[in-house]
Amino acid sequence: MFVTVPVVRVRSAHVAYEGRAVLQGVDLPVDAGEVVAILGANGSGKSTLVRAVLGLVPLAAGSVELFGEPLRRFRQWQRIGYVPQRLGAGSGVPATVAEVVAAGRLARRGPFRPPRAADRAAVAAAIAAVGLADRAGDPVTTLSGGQQQRALIARALAGQPDLLVLDEPTAGVDAASQDAFADALRGFVAGGGTVLLVAHELGPLRPVITRAIVVHHGGIAHDGACPEPAGFHADPGHDHVHPHAAEPLGTPLGMWQS
Ligand SMILES: Nc1ncnc2c1ncn2[C@@H]1O[C@H](COP(=O)(O)OP(=O)(O)OP(=O)(O)O)[C@@H](O)[C@H]1O
Numbered sequence: 001m002f003v004t005v006p007v008v009r010v011r012s013a014h015v016a017y018e019g020r021a022v023l024q025g026v027d028l029p030v031d032a033g034e035v036v037a038i039l040g041a042n043g044s045g046k047s048t049l050v051r052a053v054l055g056l057v058p059l060a061a062g063s064v065e066l067f068g069e070p071l072r073r074f075r076q077w078q079r080i081g082y083v084p085q086r087l088g089a090g091s092g093v094p095a096t097v098a099e100v101v102a103a104g105r106l107a108r109r110g111p112f113r114p115p116r117a118a119d120r121a122a123v124a125a126a127i128a129a130v131g132l133a134d135r136a137g138d139p140v141t142t143l144s145g146g147q148q149q150r151a152l153i154a155r156a157l158a159g160q161p162d163l164l165v166l167d168e169p170t171a172g173v174d175a176a177s178q179d180a181f182a183d184a185l186r187g188f189v190a191g192g193g194t195v196l197l198v199a200h201e202l203g204p205l206r207p208v209i210t211r212a213i214v215v216h217h218g219g220i221a222h223d224g225a226c227p228e229p230a231g232f233h234a235d236p237g238h239d240h241v242h243p244h245a246a247e248p249l250g251t252p253l254g255m256w257q258s
Contacts, residue, residue, distance in 0.1 A: 005068035007032050007163050007194045008053055013062035015048050022048045024218035025062070032162075035185065035195040035208055037226065040215035046198040047085060047167050049215060053196065054082060054165060067162070078107040081156030083149075085167040085198075097143070097151050098136045101127050104155035126157035129187055131180035146177030153181060157188060164188060166197040170205065178204045202226060 008030035015023040022045040030036050038046045051057045053064055055071045064071040067079060081104065102115065102123045115123075127136050130150040135143060140151055149169060156164055164185075170178045182204040185195060189208065202209060206226055214222035 004032060006030055006065070007034075007067060008196060009065040009068075010049075010053060011063045011065075013049075013052055013064065014060040015045070015052050015057055016060050021060075021218055023052065023215075026215075026218075026220055028053075028213065028220070030194060030196055032194050033189065033192070033210075035189055035210045036197070037202060037205070037209045037212045038196070038198045038215060039200075039202075039212055039227070040221075044215045045218065046215050050165055050167055050196060050198055054080070078159060079162045081159050081161035081164045083152045083156050083164070083166040083169055085171070095140055096137055097127060097132055097140055097154075098123065100140050100151050101136075101154045101158050104158035108159050122160055123158050126154040127151075129157055129184040130154045131176075131183070144174065144177075146173035149173050150177050150180055150184075153184060157184065161193070163194045163196065166195070168198050168200060170203060171200060175204075181205070182208055 006029040008028065010026055010028040013023050013026040013028075014021065026049060028049070038049060040046050048057060052059060053066075055064070055074075066074045067076065069076075102119070104126070105115065105119050105123055108119070108122075124133075124136075127133055130153050132143075132147060132150055132154065135147065140148055143151065150173075153166070153169060156166075169181060173181070185205070185208050189195065197205075199205065209226050211224065212222065212226045213220055214227070216222075
């Protein structure tokens with residue numbers, strides 16, 4: 001019998017920083033093809049959860065499996081594309097968009113092999129997917145913050161991962177970049193990809209999200225449909241949400257938002 005293995009399986013995860021508990025017994029399975037948004041107030045532990053999934057912060061207790069492998073044995077990192085929360089401080093090297101995106105291909109082709117046609121095609125496709133084809137030759141430093149974020153997403157896509165993990169990919173990003181990102185995600189998922197992303201506001205991403213997780217008080221307060229903000233509260237820039245009739249589980253959405 002064919003049994004599908006979850007792409008991510010977090011079991012009873014506990015994480016503490018300097019003795020202060022941030023996650024306390026979190027369970028999270030993510031199946032292939034899901035687009036899971038992790039929501040919650042500032043400091044609730046959203047980034048900590050995705051960092052724990054990737055082994056970037058240690059678990060005090062519990063376990064993580066990726067593609068059915070315990071994290072400590074997992075070696076297929078080329079199957080995962082990760083976009084951290086912020087572009088690090090500039091290295092001083094004015095790399096072009098194409099160079100930054102091509103770096104995302106290294107895990108696939110190995111650092112000492114020249115790029116093949118398939119590598120060049122994957123890089124071009126990733127740049128096009130985020131709507132930056134006309135900026136491919138420009139230094140990333142000349143791009144807006146939102147466009148730089150799109151370049152990082154293209155870098156993750158260029159590796160043709162099975163799982164994309166994105167930490168607040170649309171925070172502070174202009175509307176055009178949010179739309180471009182939503183389109184890129186749609187294409188990625190249509191090609192069989194799975195997505196785990198941290199978000200503060202869903203905006204244009206909302207229709208792409210198949211499942212929302214809300215982290216609150218070290219645990220998962222909601223796991224299901226996207227909480228529906230009413231009317232104009234869904235607008236980007238409106239950073240709080242009021243309780244209303246459609247909220248899930250009877251929990252005031254305001255509790256989850258800062
Ligand atoms: N490396 C660290 N050392 C100590 N404390 C940390 C560290 N990283 C995060 N924390 C603390 O852990 C808590 C959860 O942080 P985390 O970044 O996971 O929250 P978040 O939900 O992603 O927040 P935000 O929405 O502001 O990005 C916060 O109180 C934060 O200050």
